[in-house]
Each structure stands twice: as structure tokens, then as C-alpha cells.
Amino acid sequence: MSLLTTFMSRRNSLGSPVLPFVTILMTLTVLAAIGNLWIPADSALHVSTYTITLLGKYLSFAMLALAVDIVWGYCGILSLGHGAFFALGGYAMGMYLMRQIGSRGVYGDPILPDFMVFLDWDVLPWYWLGMDQFWFAMLMVLLVPGLLAFVFGWLAFHSRVTGVYLSIITQALTYALMLAFFRNEMGFGGNNGLTDFKDLLGFSLQADTTRVALLLCTAGLLAAIFMFSHWVLKSRFGKVIEAIRDGEPRVRFLGYRTDRYKVALFVYSAMIAGIAGALYVPQVGIINPGEFAPLNSIEIVVWVAVGGRGTLYGAVIGALLVNYAKTRFTALMPDGWLFMLGALFVLVTLFLPKGLAGVYGQLITSWKRGRNRDEPPQRNQEATS
């Protein structure tokens, strides 16, 4: 029993990032919310609604980065197609928001969204049915990306596709979906996508309170998903996942069916990406096939690489920083951003293989080592100085 206690305490002393992460995240969002709603607009502490929306967008990107980190950082599955799951979740939310417009659209049709009237369609396609119900749409936010990930993952992992080949087919997946969603015949608004949303659950999307509520929702869900993912990845399941990353054949000989573990993790990650997409759409106000673009999915990987793989909080930090930089730099030098992004990726790969989270870890260990080393030879230093 004494071993059990030492073991448990040892594990806790490693320092769980959960509590600091959730505290910082929630404090900042609540402060931003107060700054927007209760501090008058002429005060220096006022937070503009634009900033609130921007923060909400960043946080949904952070959630997406978290999803990629779960499969890439912990299981070594480099998915270059996570944008697809994000966009599918976004489309499910967008369809609900379109149905909420009702007769307030340009053409005033109570059932059909504007683009369908424009295309001379008479009836709602079957896959739009039920999307006027919030619970149903939310179910689809989880189920559609989850099902796609399950089918794709089962096929890929069961036939033991790994490494670069897997990355390439995930890329092909998102590209194929992009081409499909660009077609008007698909019934998802084609090139223009879904936009002109009015309200969500009866609350106007233009209202400051709705924006703040969306930001708080995003932050709350991010915190909840972070905690749950942390628990999952610290369980024995998580250890198996890490072991699969480091030596899949060996894990198989231990008696674990690795393909099932990978499929389960991939589906979980795809669902998180779907939720992120569903939170992104009402805050940004539009979803179009551009979200499926392979470039977007690669950008997510850059966020995670910058933040640091395999830590969860690293992915969040990376997503926030890179997106903030993107907002700044695209305003200053619109053409320069892609060069910046490329340079960032190269520099991080060369100098910070563990990302920013790794830098923190390196500093901590070197500080500890330095402190340990300092204690005995302190007299020497005084003597020399």
C-alpha cells in the first residue's frame, strides 16, 4: 500500500497542467466578457465586440489544434485532413442557422434557404430535414465527422496504412470533399457556402450578449475537452496510445488490438474538430468550401508544431499565437504572411523540435540543474569574483 501512495504522489508531483490551464483560460475569457458588457465604451479597459469575436474564433481554432495534437502528438498519426472534420461540423451548424432564417431571407421562402430558391429548387433535400432542430443539428456536429473518421480510420488502420501514406490520403480526403462541396448540386450553397445567418436559439447573432455568450461557451467547452482529453491520455488507454506511437508492432505482441485503439482515438479527435467547427461558424458568420482546402489543414499542423506536440496546452498556445500573428501581419503586410508562416515552420522544426512548450520544459530543467549545481560550488564563485 505504501508503494501505491508513493506511486500516486510521484505522478501528481510531475505537475498536472489542467488546473493552471483551465484557470487562466476561464479568467481571461470572463475578464474579456466583463470588459465588453459592463465597462463603458470610452473606458480604456473596454473590450470591443470585434475583439470578443476574434477571441472566440481563436479559441475554436485552439480546439481544432487540440484535436490534431491528440492524434499527432500522442499517437503519431499526422493527419493533414483535419480541416475536413472541422468544416463538416461547421456545415452542420451552418445548416441549422440557415433553417433558422426562415422567411427573413432575401426571397422570403419560409422553408428553402435563399440559394435553393435561386437554383429553382422546389423541395428541401432529404439531408436538410431535421436540421431546424437544434439538438438534431448538434448531434450531426458530432456524428457526421465521427462517422467519416470511423469509416476512413477503419479502412486505413485496419490495412495498416501509416506514416506519409496516411498523411497523403487524409489530404486527398479533404481535397475531395472540397471539390464536392464546391458543386451547387450538392445542396450546400456551392462556392458561396452558407451565410447571412440571423439568430441562434432565438438570440440575434449581432447582439453583444450573444457574442459574449458564444465566447464563454467556446472557452468552457475548450476547458471541458481539455480536462477530459487529459484524463483519457493519462489513463492506461493513453499509455497504450503513446506506446503505439513509439512501436506499434510491439504493442500488438502485447495483446492490444492497435487498429481499434487508433480508430477510437481518430474518431474522438474528429468529433472535437467537429465541435470546433460548429463553434467557429456562428462567430465568423460564414462557412464555405474554402474551409476544406488542404492548405488550412496544413496550417493547423503548423500551429501544433509551433506550440509543441504531445502536451495539449502546447497546441492551444500555438494556435492562439500563430493566429494572433496572422491577424497582425495580414493587416500590416498582406502578401508577407505566407512567407512568415513558412519561415516559422522551418525555424521551429530546426530550433524548437518540441515547440514552445518544449522551451518552457527545457528552461525548467536547466534552471533546476543549474540550481542543483550552484549549491556546492557557490564558494568557488565567490572566490573567483
Place this chain on the structure above:
Amino acid sequence: MTALSHTAELMRRDQVWPFLQPPAASINVDKDILLYIEDLNLSFDGFKALNNLNLYINDGELRCLIGANGAGKTTLMDVITGKTQCDSGSVFFGQTINLLKYSEADIAELGIGRKFQKPTVFEAQSVFDNLELALKSNKRLLPTLLARLSPSEIDRIDTVLATIGLTDHRFQLAGALSHGQKQWLEIGMLLVSEPRLLLIDEPVAGMTAEETERTAELLTSLAGKHTVVVVEHDMEFVRSIARTVTVLHQGSVLAEGSMDHVQNHPDVIEVYLGEAP
């Protein structure tokens, strides 16, 4: 195979259809033989890695497999553990379980543990975690997600840590261990999984003389409770542990018996020394 022969195979009267079999057939060792390998054939692009190999491993014995490079020792282990499919032949675990029908994970769950030639431990995880992963437990998704170490499991890991001499390195990352320690850790991973049959590929490669001696002691102590099959090049080591030695040559069994018997066997002398006796 033609459709006719498929049908004939399907209608064989000496076996029942798979779906009629009880799901978890227990290992039947009534005849005191744990592993039956019969007429095993496997060729890679025309090269016969296994050639009509017949081998029987008794329950609870310690068997050494020796043979030159390319004799088919590691390939044989690959076939037993399900890593490689053979062309023809049969491998039975006990009298009832046909191993050729199972996947790697199933075979591991049936109680066959394997130590690889090159030590493969999970370097990014601690020694303790490595052993926890190898623990005999339900390895399906949900039970693994909700698994908690029971005190008896921790004791089990603790005992094994003491056996393999890594108690002080419990929370060290496995990647920081020396080569010999990794070999030991991998043997430890086999021990906690409590297998019925241990397949050990070159356990003392890269070990010091003292470590080799301790490994020999450990393996001898395992026999009886477990069945152990060891592949090794080090003749001194084989002599120190072996009761029965099987010599493989070009994918089939050349000789079998005690070490002295094998060393004086004319075929073995011819193959190893390249001259007629």
C-alpha cells in the same frame, strides 16, 4: 485451390465449423505437449525459409533453438506469433487451438509472449509504465480506459522489478536504460504478462558476462512454471541452460537432443565444420 477443394475443406468431418466452436477454447495439454509444429513451409521469393519443419515443445520445458544465420529461427517465431503467414503446415497451441487462425494480438492474449532480438521497449515511458502496459489484463478498449492498478498488480510489478534488478530505476524513462537493462526490462515485460509460452530471441546479445549469468539463472528458474523457447548464438550460454537443444538448418530440424548428443551428431558436425566425420 478450386471451389471443389474449398468445399471439401469446409465439409471435413474431423473438425467443426469455427462458429460452432466454443469461443474461448482452453489450452489442452493432455499429451504433455504445448506446441505442435508440423510440416511448416514458408518461402520468400523462392528461398525456403522454412522447409517441412516439425517441432514439438513439451509443456514446461526449456528448449534452445540453435542454428546458423538464415536457418529459420526468427522466421519460426514470426509464424508462431502471427507476424508472418506460412505457406502450408500447422501450428497448434495445445491440442485444440490452431494458432494460424489468430492475429498477433489474439495470440498474445492466448498466452504466448515474445522477446525480440533487438530490445524494443517504449523509450518515452517509464520503466513502471512499460511493465504496466505488459500486465496481464483485459486489453479491450473500455477496460483499458477505465483501468486502475490494483494493489496486487502493483505488487506483481514490484516483484518483477526486483527480479530484473530495476527497482531503483522504476520511474526512469526506459530510453535512458543501458542496453543490457533494456533486455532485462523486456524480459520483465514478458514476466508480468504471465504467458504460458515464452519465445525469447537472443536474450544475452550485448550483455556482460555477469548479466549473462544472471539471465541464465532467471531462464532456468522460469522453466517448469512456464514453457520457454530460447534462440541463441552464444554456445556457452546454451550449454549453461539447455536440457534439450534443437538444431535448425535451412528451415528444417537437423538434430535434437541433449547438448552433448547434438554436438557429436555427425550431421551437425558436417554442417558446422563443413567436413564429413
